[in-house]
Amino acid sequence: MKRMKKLLDFIAAALFVLTVFTVKAPAQNNVNISSARKQKMQDSISVLKQVSKIEIIPLKSAWIVGMNPSGLVDIPVGNNTGFSYVESYFNYNKGGFVKYYESSNSNDYGFKTESYARVKKVAMHGLMEYSNFRGNNMTFSGVVDPERLTNFIADTVPAPKRQENYSVEGGIAFNATPWLAIGGSARFDASNMAKMRDLRHETSYAHIDVNFGAKYISDNAEVGASYFYRKYNESVKYSQVSDDNKIFTGYWFKGLFFNLHDAWDATNLYMEESQYFIDKYNGISGQVEFKFDDKAGGKWRFYNEFSFYKRRGQTGEGGEDLYSKSNGKTFTYTGKLSYDNGNFADYLTLTSEYGRIYNNDEVYGYETVNGLRRVVNYGEVQIFTKRSYDCNVDYRIAIGKGDRRKFNPSWDIDMGYDFSSRTSNSSFIQPYYYTQNLKFNDFYLKLGKNFMFEKGMVDIYAGGKWSHGWGNILDEHSAPGFKGTVATGEPVPYTYLLNREFEYYTANKGLYNCGLRYTAFLSGKVKGSLYFDASYTHLHGKDIVYAEGSNSGIFMARVGFNF
Amino acid sequence: MKKILFFISIGLLVLSSCSDQLDRAEHNPYASGTKKLNIQLVYPEKYASLQREGVTVKVINPSTGVEYDLTTNSNGACSADLEYGLYRVSVSDKGTSEAGAIPLFNRSIDAVKLQDTLSGDVSISLDMALSYSSQVVIKEIYFAGCTNPTTNKSYYADGYLSVYNNSDQVAYLDSLCFGCADSYNSLTTQNPWSYLNTDGQRVLRDTIPIIEAVWQWPGTGKSFPLQPGESTVLVFRGAIDHTILNPNSVDLSKSSYFVCYDTRYTNKTYHPSPSPNLAGHWLNLIWKQGTSNAYAFSMVSPTALLFKIQGTSAENFVNNPSNRSRKPGTTSALEYIMVPNSYVLDGVEVMSATTQNKRLPATVDASYVLFTQAANAYQGHSVYRVKDNAATAAAGGRVVLMDTNNSSVDFTISDHQLIKDE
Numbered sequence: 001m002k003r004m005k006k007l008l009d010f011i012a013a014a015l016f017v018l019t020v021f022t023v024k025a026p027a028q029n030n031v032n033i034s035s036a037r038k039q040k041m042q043d044s045i046s047v048l049k050q051v052s053k054i055e056i057i058p059l060k061s062a063w064i065v066g067m068n069p070s071g072l073v074d075i076p077v078g079n080n081t082g083f084s085y086v087e088s089y090f091n092y093n094k095g096g097f098v099k100y101y102e103s104s105n106s107n108d109y110g111f112k113t114e115s116y117a118r119v120k121k122v123a124m125h126g127l128m129e130y131s132n133f134r135g136n137n138m139t140f141s142g143v144v145d146p147e148r149l150t151n152f153i154a155d156t157v158p159a160p161k162r163q164e165n166y167s168v169e170g171g172i173a174f175n176a177t178p179w180l181a182i183g184g185s186a187r188f189d190a191s192n193m194a195k196m197r198d199l200r201h202e203t204s205y206a207h208i209d210v211n212f213g214a215k216y217i218s219d220n221a222e223v224g225a226s227y228f229y230r231k232y233n234e235s236v237k238y239s240q241v242s243d244d245n246k247i248f249t250g251y252w253f254k255g256l257f258f259n260l261h262d263a264w265d266a267t268n269l270y271m272e273e274s275q276y277f278i279d280k281y282n283g284i285s286g287q288v289e290f291k292f293d294d295k296a297g298g299k300w301r302f303y304n305e306f307s308f309y310k311r312r313g314q315t316g317e318g319g320e321d322l323y324s325k326s327n328g329k330t331f332t333y334t335g336k337l338s339y340d341n342g343n344f345a346d347y348l349t350l351t352s353e354y355g356r357i358y359n360n361d362e363v364y365g366y367e368t369v370n371g372l373r374r375v376v377n378y379g380e381v382q383i384f385t386k387r388s389y390d391c392n393v394d395y396r397i398a399i400g401k402g403d404r405r406k407f408n409p410s411w412d413i414d415m416g417y418d419f420s421s422r423t424s425n426s427s428f429i430q431p432y433y434y435t436q437n438l439k440f441n442d443f444y445l446k447l448g449k450n451f452m453f454e455k456g457m458v459d460i461y462a463g464g465k466w467s468h469g470w471g472n473i474l475d476e477h478s479a480p481g482f483k484g485t486v487a488t489g490e491p492v493p494y495t496y497l498l499n500r501e502f503e504y505y506t507a508n509k510g511l512y513n514c515g516l517r518y519t520a521f522l523s524g525k526v527k528g529s530l531y532f533d534a535s536y537t538h539l540h541g542k543d544i545v546y547a548e549g550s551n552s553g554i555f556m557a558r559v560g561f562n563f
Numbered sequence: 564m565k566k567i568l569f570f571i572s573i574g575l576l577v578l579s580s581c582s583d584q585l586d587r588a589e590h591n592p593y594a595s596g597t598k599k600l601n602i603q604l605v606y607p608e609k610y611a612s613l614q615r616e617g618v619t620v621k622v623i624n625p626s627t628g629v630e631y632d633l634t635t636n637s638n639g640a641c642s643a644d645l646e647y648g649l650y651r652v653s654v655s656d657k658g659t660s661e662a663g664a665i666p667l668f669n670r671s672i673d674a675v676k677l678q679d680t681l682s683g684d685v686s687i688s689l690d691m692a693l694s695y696s697s698q699v700v701i702k703e704i705y706f707a708g709c710t711n712p713t714t715n716k717s718y719y720a721d722g723y724l725s726v727y728n729n730s731d732q733v734a735y736l737d738s739l740c741f742g743c744a745d746s747y748n749s750l751t752t753q754n755p756w757s758y759l760n761t762d763g764q765r766v767l768r769d770t771i772p773i774i775e776a777v778w779q780w781p782g783t784g785k786s787f788p789l790q791p792g793e794s795t796v797l798v799f800r801g802a803i804d805h806t807i808l809n810p811n812s813v814d815l816s817k818s819s820y821f822v823c824y825d826t827r828y829t830n831k832t833y834h835p836s837p838s839p840n841l842a843g844h845w846l847n848l849i850w851k852q853g854t855s856n857a858y859a860f861s862m863v864s865p866t867a868l869l870f871k872i873q874g875t876s877a878e879n880f881v882n883n884p885s886n887r888s889r890k891p892g893t894t895s896a897l898e899y900i901m902v903p904n905s906y907v908l909d910g911v912e913v914m915s916a917t918t919q920n921k922r923l924p925a926t927v928d929a930s931y932v933l934f935t936q937a938a939n940a941y942q943g944h945s946v947y948r949v950k951d952n953a954a955t956a957a958a959g960g961r962v963v964l965m966d967t968n969n970s971s972v973d974f975t976i977s978d979h980q981l982i983k984d985e
Contacts, residue, residue, distance in 0.1 A: 245717040249937045263936035266916055363648040379647030379679030381596040427592035429629050430646050479593040483643045487630040
């Protein structure tokens, strides 16, 4: 009942936001526009809404998807106009070649609405989404995404999980002067996940992302600066309902799957209490774009974005005990060179990210002094560190001429190369430490063709991605100069998970996708279109040993309304 | 175009430097976050010659469970750079035989702090406490229950302890006492029976608080002999053949066994009438506190103590108010019998996690047996004393069990109840 109320509240709020974004602003400007011209404009907008795909809008300017929310002023949407859609979707996934914490048999459905709009000088973007996920055969993670964290808790009993997700996002930007744009945006995601069988857990996840920025605009260049703040707050609480005296083992993974493990409610794991995994990001970003217009009317744009953020995290029982602290720094660069002459548009994008993060365990104990129990902190010891580097080079070309092709290219071709490198260091037991070097890359190619008819259009698309990785799964080292021997032996990671994760990233993989989208134009008072999209994606891994299978497939279907 | 090339080259430089940074993750993570611990062993004056090279000092990090073995130099000292934390230091050493008795030297300190706020090294002196190995020792304790294969339910009415004559002379069990130290289970909270000594080290009292009950073997002095190398069993609760109900359990109805049975414990589920085979083998309940109707012996992390009251009868001892104490720091009226360490013949401490704190002093048990719940509960596992191969060979084949008053050395875990093998 409580969930239903949440859902109804969510839908009501979504409708409200849509109404705000799509309602026509009082058009004082229209006083000076002749009715014939107005009608022509309305027809043009009507056609545009029928044939346009909203996902093409961010492609038109790197500022729109950049870190600076003031870039929203660049949305290619005319005054008092907006593009919106509502859609519902259903995905079905089956196959054993998935990440260790993912389901081999799952489905999810959801509703989503998104809108871009401009009222006078103010550009806006809004998004709301609800999804409901059910996955079978899930284990090895109590948190939603263990790869985001430096440490997490888990159990080992496969069981069904359910997850509900809510997202809301809003952005606003306006031209304060002809040469200055200011903007802000915020996003909030919330999620509840529950495992349905012992050892069960309830996980609450919340994420907030707030951005502020401004940019200076001139004829030849634009320069911007922005600040962003993100916070992830996740809590996990394990519980046992059955009373059959069965002992379940809990795991606290602390990097490279080295772990504390014991009976799940053992005093050295504290898993019967809610455990919090909190991360805060503070970052700044600077952007500069150079603009050149050639004599043939082509527009050259070269966008550069440099970002830096600090990441601080902590793990523990909320407000009581702090188990570990993490801190990290990340540098990113995005460069996008684009050329658009109205007949075709090229986009060459380079993104690169370097990050490092340290996770230190808090060493503490309790003392009772004069009857009062107090926590004594002994210091911090490094338990895990990871350095990562990711790079992507992408080339996309969209071909299509005329107004009807403005946001709907006839051909859409995208290809690129990804490279990732991870170097991890786990220092779980002094004097041993273990390093892992993991590198993987992929090449991808996506093709889309649009066929336009009088009352509708058809899109056919297909793509493939071929991946390969290499590295050293685990190298052992010992701290030089350490006196003494370790009577309890070397630490041992959860080898199955270590192998499985390494295999997933290093195996030769092929991912193939094909799909069809049919769009029916709506006529009359309703300006817009209805669409139905179905696709199938298949992932195949070669020489798979540790995952449950070497294939997985996902069928996706969505139906929506553009307006 | 020049500008574009300039920015691309800047980007490539950034990428190149990032790539170099990746390799730095392989550096030694223990270069910081450690502090040097210096340990000096100090033997009683008479045994000062034992201050020598080659003695193993165990340094345990309770939060991770890791045990480090450090070896003393010729001055009887050792040191190591260890990560910040709270450490447990223990050492066990043996002297040469004196009139048939082997002197044992033990010391255990529970809370050695290596804290980031301390300046300089941390240095401690371990005053080695003298004790002797016992004639009668605890051979095995079975307390964690087993699972009934028919019903798949856990079964825990069948706990016992076996007692072994580890000497070459006849031992008599008459008037031997049995009890458990407070608390029933080992806890992560600070032991209320401990205090900080003048060196700032947390140490346990010289007396051990016995919780709930003190049991005593009957007999007139030579009624219950135990031959060298012979053992018997003390049943905690049900002295019956448990295998009738549960094939994974044990037969505790044998005539040579003893049982803790008294009508003041009225719970018939836990205390069924003992088998007639055990007539005359009921231990006397000489002291009981609280209103419990069943004797509680921890299924998770017990202590077990065999002790003999000196100078007076056990009844007189427990009835003397000066030998009782309330728990420090509480308002509870419950009392504990305080048994001097020197009265203890043998004692074993079991912990379910290394983060827990010690209940027995180093002269009784310098360490503990680690018995985790996940690996051992309801599986018929027990803790047992291992064989001392060197001493057995010296004794001409009579099995001598390891007895260093250090259960991490003396004991290990069995995957079944050992009395099944007899």
